[in-house]
Amino acid sequence: MGKAVNRNFAGSVLAEGGRITPLMIDARDSAGLGLCNPSIFIDNGEPWCILRNVNYTLYHCENEQTFNNRWGPLSYLNPENDIHLRTWNFLCKLTPNLEVERYWKIDTSAFDKEPLWEFVGLEDARLVRWDGHLYGIGVRRDTTTNGQGRMEFSELELGENSVKEIGRYRIEHPLDPNWYTEKNWMPVLDKPYHFIQWTNPPIVVKADLATLTSQHAHAPNEADKIDGLPFLRGGSQVIPWRGLYVCVVHECDLVHNKQGQKDATYLHRFIVYDRDWNTVRIGEPFSFLDGEVEFCCGLAEWQGDFLLSFGFQDNCAFALRVPEAMIPKVLGVAGHRLAKREKWRATQYPTLEVTTAVPAKGCPMECAFCPQDRLEAAYRGERTLSLENFKSLIDKVPQPVQITFAGFTEPFLAPDCAAMIRYAHEQGHPISLFTTAVGMKFRDVKEIKGLPFGGIQGGFVLHLPDCEGFFTHRLTKEYMSLLTALKSAGIRNFQTMTMGALAPELKDLFPDAIHRKMYSRAGNLKRDDVIQIETRPGPTTCGCQEKLYHSVLLPSGDVSLCCQDYALEHILGNLHQQSFEEIIPENGTCFELCRSCENGVPGVRQ
Ligand code: SF4
Numbered sequence: 050m051g052k053a054v055n056r057n058f059a060g061s062v063l064a065e066g067g068r069i070t071p072l073m074i075d076a077r078d079s080a081g082l083g084l085c086n087p088s089i090f091i092d093n094g095e096p097w098c099i100l101r102n103v104n105y106t107l108y109h110c111e112n113e114q115t116f117n118n119r120w121g122p123l124s125y126l127n128p129e130n131d132i133h134l135r136t137w138n139f140l141c142k143l144t145p146n147l148e149v150e151r152y153w154k155i156d157t158s159a160f161d162k163e164p165l166w167e168f169v170g171l172e173d174a175r176l177v178r179w180d181g182h183l184y185g186i187g188v189r190r191d192t193t194t195n196g197q198g199r200m201e202f203s204e205l206e207l208g209e210n211s212v213k214e215i216g217r218y219r220i221e222h223p224l225d226p227n228w229y230t231e232k233n234w235m236p237v238l239d240k241p242y243h244f245i246q247w248t249n250p251p252i253v254v255k256a257d258l259a260t261l262t263s264q265h266a267h268a269p270n271e272a273d274k275i276d277g278l279p280f281l282r283g284g285s286q287v288i289p290w291r292g293l294y295v296c297v298v299h300e301c302d303l304v305h306n307k308q309g310q311k312d313a314t315y316l317h318r319f320i321v322y323d324r325d326w327n328t329v330r331i332g333e334p335f336s337f338l339d340g341e342v343e344f345c346c347g348l349a350e351w352q353g354d355f356l357l358s359f360g361f362q363d364n365c366a367f368a369l370r371v372p373e374a375m376i377p378k379v380l381g382v383a384g385h386r387l388a389k390r391e392k393w394r395a396t397q398y399p400t401l402e403v404t405t406a407v408p409a410k411g412c413p414m415e416c417a418f419c420p421q422d423r424l425e426a427a428y429r430g431e432r433t434l435s436l437e438n439f440k441s442l443i444d445k446v447p448q449p450v451q452i453t454f455a456g457f458t459e460p461f462l463a464p465d466c467a468a469m470i471r472y473a474h475e476q477g478h479p480i481s482l483f484t485t486a487v488g489m490k491f492r493d494v495k496e497i498k499g500l501p502f503g504g505i506q507g508g509f510v511l512h513l514p515d516c517e518g519f520f521t522h523r524l525t526k527e528y529m530s531l532l533t534a535l536k537s538a539g540i541r542n543f544q545t546m547t548m549g550a551l552a553p554e555l556k557d558l559f560p561d562a563i564h565r566k567m568y569s570r571a572g573n574l575k576r577d578d579v580i581q582i583e584t585r586p587g588p589t590t591c592g593c594q595e596k597l598y599h600s601v602l603l604p605s606g607d608v609s610l611c612c613q614d615y616a617l618e619h620i621l622g623n624l625h626q627q628s629f630e631e632i633i634p635e636n637g638t639c640f641e642l643c644r645s646c647e648n649g650v651p652g653v654r655q
């Protein structure tokens with residue numbers, strides 16, 4: 050403690066190769082007024098944020114404070130006909146460079162009531178997804194005449210062209226219903242409904258949406274309090290990182306300036322806790338851009354880096370990307386025994402494909418380019434994955450790993466496939482699906498149509514019958530109406546493909562079906578008239594974007610190297626018995642199969 054405050058943390062980050070990006074929307078939508086306190090969050094592998102829009106302009110006189118107004122250095126400039134301090138929120142999808150790509154004003158009309166106090170709206174909402182539901186969670190103070198504040202969940206539903214609030218839950222104080230104001234609870238991303246209420250020592254509370262109550266979920270340990278620090282209030286979400294928890298908090302010094310006027314100055318700190326909520330480190334204070342009024346309510350880990358989102362003087366908002374190499378130093382845990390970086394973090398696109406069923410005679414579609422004979426000969430074990438087993442297996446897979454329903458057979462051969470897709474999504478995994486829709490029911494379309502299919506090589510890919518014999522299927526009335534239902538379901542990232550010329554009966558329905566490249570299946574194809582490639586001479590590893598991390602889970606729990614391994618010669622382990630991290634290979638490991646695969650590249654690690 051006691052070091053000089055870093056008043057330009059953003060500058061330090063840029064000097065180390067980081068990046069800062071303003072978060073802006075069209076001034077016609079923000080009315081040219083303040084955009085502030087963004088909360089960044091990675092949802093299904095993509096960066097999103099909630100951006101707060103206020104109906105005032107905050108003026109804070111900084112430095113020597115020679116341009117104060119008559120009441121002091123801090124003033125809110127309101128519209129003349131409205132003295133309320135109003136907040137609206139926008140949900141924003143960000144580009145990989147963290148610029149705002151699309152945004153929607155959150156429609157709260159289903160729950161709005163006439164405000165009873167002058168602060169109106171949900172303030173400083175943190176974005177989270179718990180149990181599949183997307184929430185903005187912040188403080189609301191407009192429901193009583195004295196401005197009593199409580200944390201509120203605002204459940205959000207993203208439609209094609211709108212974002213609606215579909216649920217509102219006001220959570221009571223854990224101990225005292227007469228308590229004046231609760232705010233800045235920090236949601237713990239991997240523990241649904243848990244928050245850090247107070248930070249030093251940490252007090253963890255759990256909210257119950259059914260009863261609208263909260264209770265302590267971890268007994269506070271006063272001995273863990275670090276003395277000599279100012280009162281530290283909540284800020285960002287609490288994220289799991291390398292076996293620890295990390296968050297950004299703020300201290301707000303409500304001071305009087307030289308002229309005796311009321312003033313405020315905010316500084317931020319990182320706090321690191323262990324998984325039992327012991328404090329590992331409370332960092333030095335910093336400001337982002339040398340401002341006195343800044344506020345951070347977003348922290349995420351993405352592609353190994355940290356993303357912080359903060360507002361400056363309630364007027365503008367930024368996302369700051371902190372390079373991975375800086376993080377231990379920034380947190381002050383460089384000498385700490387950090388959990389080993391997981392192997393799958395070698396790629397930005399870790400994926401686990403799921404084979405939901407292996408019938409005794411293989412996939413009944415018998416596509417010409419799909420070596421089902423090899424699979425039939427090699428596979429042993431449970432033939433159809435049950436929902437119960439799927440859940441227990443997926444619970445062992447880290448949340449950033451995309452779950453792709455494809456594997457070695459048609460996913461809808463398993464009757465519970467739709468429920469599995471939904472479950473994977475509810476656990477926070479990015480999801481994608483490759484299907485012929487054979488075996489799919491109309492009720493399945495209903496169950497999965499609203500899910501956010503996406504991710505690497507992903508989306509919802511519908512494989513259509515062709516007229517060259519690669520994939521043939523009878524175009525019955527029922528199959529055609531199921532395909533029609535899929536087309537009109539408004540599914541996100543819906544694509545159609547075929548391996549040969551599209552069946553003529555489907556041309557009007559799917560004029561945009563694309564023709565996909567065929568793979569040799571790494572030497573596994575029986576019909577070498579389809580496609581074969583020459584075997585590479587030396588040690589070979591995977592050159593895919595996912596690197597070696599696109600393995601295939603089988604109904605038995607076995608995990609195979611990848612979707613080319615139809616002969617199951619490279620079973621890496623069993624997820625019933627081992628952890629995901631134990632099973633997956635070290636980055637760059639060479640495999641015999643890769644020598645016969647289009648995606649193979651020279652490697653050295655045996
Ligand atoms: S390509 Fe798909 S549908 Fe065709 S046989 Fe293989 S797994 Fe089955």
Ligand code: SF4
Pocket residue numbers: 571590591592593596597610611612613640642643644646647648649650
């Ligand atoms: S067989 Fe091909 S796709 Fe599979 S891991 Fe090796 S190189 Fe990658």
